[in-house]
Amino acid sequence: MKNIMQSIFLLSLGCSKNTVDSERLIRQAELNGLHFTDQADDADIIIINTCGFIADAKEESINEILAATEKRHNGEIKALFVMGCLSALYSRELRAELPEVDHFFGTSDLEEIISVLGGSYRPSNIHERTLLTPPHYAWLKIAEGCSRTCSFCAIPKMRGRYRSEPIERLEKEASLLLKNGVRELNIISQDITQYGWDFDERSHLNDLLKKLAAQEFSWIRLLYAYPLHFPLDVIDTMREHANICNYLDMPVQHISDRILKSMQRGIDKKGTIGLLESIRKKNPDIRLRTTMIVGYPGETDREFDELLEFVGQLRFDRLGCFPYSHEEHTSAFKHLEDDIPEKIKKERVEALMELQESIAAERNRELEGRVMKVLVDEVEGSIAYARTEYDAPEVDNDVLVDIGDNPVQPGDFCTVTIEESSAYELHGRVNDC
Incomplete structure (x- = not known):
């Protein structure tokens, strides 16, 4: 399948380990001249990187696959690939139930995916990734x-x-x-x-x-x-x-x-x-x-x-x-x-x-009144959403920071005075960045 000039939408579900797999796939594809789009409606090819850990994750993956098979059935996309943990566990059953899916791949089939996309896998570049996380x-x-x-x-x-x-x-x-x-x-x-x-x-x-x-x-x-x-x-x-x-x-x-x-x-x-x-x-x-x-x-x-x-x-x-x-x-x-x-x-x-x-x-x-170093993840108007060193991305507490007119950007480290708190949030005002 020669798809070098076609656009791809990749949906990465599940954990951070899956995210890394998706980032490596994107980079390998880009090195072969493939183009990715942020919108499924703009894609010629859809790739879904599935999660199969627990029932809820499986259900989410299945629902996304079913939505994409509708697009494939209606001719809105030219190819549909499914990869990842769910595919590794249930490839035989999925193939039988979902003939609209062009290819099923496991969790270690990066080289094969790139080949099916019409490219050549480059092992010397395997450490390179196109990030799906914020760049910081x-x-x-x-x-x-x-x-x-x-x-x-x-x-x-x-x-x-x-x-x-x-x-x-x-x-x-x-x-x-x-x-x-x-x-x-x-x-x-x-x-x-x-x-x-x-x-x-x-x-x-x-x-x-x-x-x-x-x-x-x-x-x-x-x-x-x-x-x-x-x-x-x-x-x-x-x-x-x-x-x-x-x-x-x-x-x-x-x-x-x-x-x-x-x-x-x-x-x-x-x-x-x-x-x-x-x-x-x-x-x-x-x-x-x-x-x-x-x-x-x-x-x-x-x-x-x-x-x-x-x-x-x-x-x-x-x-x-x-x-x-x-x-x-x-x-x-x-x-x-x-x-x-x-x-x-x-x-x-x-x-x-x-x-x-x-x-x-x-x-x-216990943190109220303390001055703490935070990393800014997102800025909306005069509020920055940040984290302390005690908080991992995506799963832990946020620090909502009143930045006023300060030119704060995602990826900035700031010092913040913590003024209020709840179980899963801290609220503070910026001192400097």
Whole structure:
């Protein structure tokens, strides 16, 4: 298929890892002379990068595919491609149900996609990306796949076993991002803790972090760290380098020993609490983000109360909660019954998030009156939407800043006096930028 002179609309769904895949695809296509449009109605070709993690994400992906198949059926577009996690899991079923889709690709088929588009894959340029994020921040995906065996997760089925990127290549990719104006580098993978284990069965995360900290990023942030075997020397490095944010995203998922064992997390309640306490002891200024799953098969009222007590005691700075989703291609789906009613799952999510809201509101009140450094993401009139170093893009708190007539732009760092707060927002006035 020779499509060099045709326009492409790419819809990237799901997580930041998917975003990086899409950014690499766009750059490879652009190197071959292909043109992308921001509007599906202006496209000759539509590519949808799907998510297949949980039911809601699957539904969103399916709905977007169905909308695009209408365009293909009506002749409004010349080709429709579907790629990513949903496609990797269900390619056979999707092909049978959606003949309007011209090609289905998995999560590691970049070379094939470029070939079908009429171009030539350029491995020497794989570290180059066309950003879909605002230009002042970017994701750095340090590994692909996952070798953990969490009972609720199908990521290993979608993306294969864990494969770390060489440090030298990541340094080069980061250097290019810095050269192109990125000021905040967010380190991601399915599990950053495991980085380098496939090299020699030890974590190389701290080695990588030191290399990246030597570059002139203003902020470097760590996301998605698995608790088991987390290298505590990373926290020492965090304290030693001003440009590494005092922030760590560590999904804990639950605290009941029985549930943690059934989830196949490899760590128990005592180990989890000991790790979190060690992290905070090493860096008292750190802000911890986590995620929890409630309504896991067999979760009793007592086990849920144990989780509430744990969250109340540990007082996470940022917390997200998901109702358990019984997903195909997981060991929980094969061996456990999804026996918690949806109504109970919803009630437990609400109870946990109500507790977290009170914790977050109290933690934010402690910041009132402080002068803080923030990074501006967006400006609307006299209000700037910004973040502190304690807040990751897209998921954490905003700082709403009254900038008055000051010429503030996205990507600017400003100092702000915090005047008011709520559970998930800070309000302040700009001092200088």
